[in-house]
Amino acid sequence: MKAKTRTSSIKPLARERIAVLFSEAEKVFHEHPEYSDRYVALARKIAMRQRVRIDREYRRRYCHHCYRYLVPGANMRVRVHHGWVAVTCLECKKTTRYRVEKSHDNKD
Numbered sequence: 001m002k003a004k005t006r007t008s009s010i011k012p013l014a015r016e017r018i019a020v021l022f023s024e025a026e027k028v029f030h031e032h033p034e035y036s037d038r039y040v041a042l043a044r045k046i047a048m049r050q051r052v053r054i055d056r057e058y059r060r061r062y063c064h065h066c067y068r069y070l071v072p073g074a075n076m077r078v079r080v081h082h083g084w085v086a087v088t089c090l091e092c093k094k095t096t097r098y099r100v101e102k103s104h105d106n107k108d
Contacts, residue, residue, distance in 0.1 A: 010050060011050060011052050014046050014047065014049075014052045015052055015055070017043075017046055018043045018046055018052070018054060018055075018058065019058070021039040021042055021043040021046075022039070022040075022058045024039055025040060026071075029071055033068075033069070033074075033075070037067065037069055040061075040062045040067055040068070040069050041067060044067065063076075063089040063092060063094065063096070064096060065089065065092050065094040065096075066092040066094070068092070070087070075089065075090045076088065076089055076090060080100065083099065083100050084097050084099060084100060085097065085098045085099075085100055
């Protein structure tokens with residue numbers, strides 16, 4: 001059998017579609033949160049199929065346990081403590097922690 005070849009134009013297209021799905025999830029969340037969850041599922045499926053990493057800004061917008069789209073104050077809680085950000089999904093009660101990055105701005 002012939003091996004599948006990937007053209008160089010597919011991965012940028014996949015990243016673009018993932019970005020569009022997350023922007024649509026943000027727009028629709030307050031009327032239909034279940035649509036936002038579906039958009040996250042589709043974005044994950046595209047990323048896995050095309051072997052593309054989801055960008056950090058998008059990865060932090062969904063729960064990695066129940067795959068729900070997260071909005072601060074609506075279905076997630078954010079706490080900052082000793083250099084870590086703790087994000088709690090209020091749907092499944094799981095907590096994810098991220099290290100706070102120090103900015104290296106030189107102020108003269």
